[in-house]
Amino acid sequence: MKNINTIALVALVFIGSTLLLNAQPGNPTSPAPLDGGISLLLAAGAAFGGKKYYDAKKKID
Secondary structure (H helix, E strand, C coil), X not given: CHHHXXXXXXXXXXXXXXXXXXXXXXXXXXXXXXXXXXXXXXXXXXHHHHHHHHHHHHHHC
């Protein structure tokens, strides 16, 4: 009987604590910065293409 009372008391504490423990909502997340990565990739692609063009032009001459 003592075991049942202990389990009932623990269950009531956990059930009752959910009514009191209300957390505040978190801060809204900021959107992902897409421009920084895309412009870096475009600059790297332009540099790579320019080098390939320069090397091909140099090889022909």
